[in-house]
Amino acid sequence: MGNESLSKLLDEWEGRARKVNGRKEEQLSIYKSDSIKLAALASMYKLSKDDVVATLIHEALNELEAKMPYIQGSKVIRIEDGEEIYEDAGPMPRYLAEQKKVLQAS
Template sequence: MSNRRFSEMLNQWEEQRQQKQELVTVPVSVAKKDLERLQALADVYDQPLESIMADLMHAALAEAESSIPYVPGSRVIRVEDGEPCYEDEGKMPDYLDARHRAAHPEN
């Protein structure tokens, strides 16, 4: 095994170790039909059910987050390339505040 391959393997192990440290277990209830679908994906792709659920949740959250619409307000908050950027009066500011509170519950 070349030094490069060995180094890549060690880096991959370290990345996996760090990812595992970030995992939290939460109880979740799902519809029986959804559990069947999840189990089918796990079987077809030879992955643990928990990994399939976590990956799907991660992808769904990223999609949901990017789908929160921007609602331009009347107040200009900055100018970029000569164009005014208006404050967002949609749900994104509230979402970002709630996300910050969830990440820092002691504040």
């Protein structure tokens, strides 16, 4: 096993530790058909169902956030390279504000 293999292994362990340590247990209801799909994926990839669910939710939320549209507001918030940058009047600022409220409440 060379240095590169050990580095890869350490990176993998660090990634797993970050995922597990950053997780919070939640209870949720899902459709029976989705439960079957999750169990099949878990079995196929030799993962726990919890790992599959956590990863899917994480990726879905990241994709959802990336798809939130920017809607140009009327207020200029800064100037970059001589160009006016307008506030975002779309859903993202409200979403971030709600996240902040939840974080402060916990």
